[in-house]
Amino acid sequence: MNIDEIIRTRYTTKAYDEHRQITPQQQQQLLDLLRFSPSSVNSQPWHFFIAATPQAKAKIAPAFGEANAGKVLKSSMAVVFTTRTAITEAHLSHLLEKEQQDGRFNSDEAKAAQDKGRRYFVNLNSSSPEKQQDWMARQAYIALGFLLLGAASMGLNATPIEGFDAAKMNAILGLADQGLTSVVVATVGYSGEGDFNAALPKSRLGADEIITLL
């Protein structure tokens, strides 16, 4: 499929075929998509919880209403996107050291400049804990977009899910103790019976309404 076919045929899957599961290789590819997602100043303020076994899916299912719980239970894999509750000094140092290990700096000055630049943008988005949280959530949504497009390009079906109880999810996964909070969920697998959205035409506002060529 080329990119035009992918964007026109991908859609939000409303029901999955529980008898058709993705392969371990496909699962690994999806996890790589998450890991390689870009984030502002490479902040990677996230942690992805993967429910790919019946037990793990059943564990998180109570955080959803009936319709979305059905998707979680019958899909191959559910991803709970979480972000940190705060960007800590330890996280900033860890990022910098990892970038060094990965060969990003050819001098101490380059390393210091990266640290300074990152702190500048973190501070710019941290005038309150809520603003910082909102900024981190926006990074998580980039990973969500990556996953949705990537899954479609692999011929898989997916569902972005905001319809869940974040407080309940946080409690189920013990996120507060880990300095994390849940943001959004996505399921991936194969379309199944009752997936009414599969046959519906796509609806989008016209290009002339939402795009302005300057």
Ligand SMILES: Cc1cc2nc3c(=O)[nH]c(=O)nc-3n(C[C@H](O)[C@H](O)[C@H](O)COP(=O)(O)O)c2cc1C
């Ligand atoms: C952030 C986000 C959250 C969403 N939450 C849900 C959800 O909880 N349940 C659901 O069935 N669809 C959910 N959707 C799907 C949207 O309704 C869908 O993307 C939109 O109608 C466009 O249709 P399409 O994805 O089929 O192209 C969500 C989509 C996004 C991007």
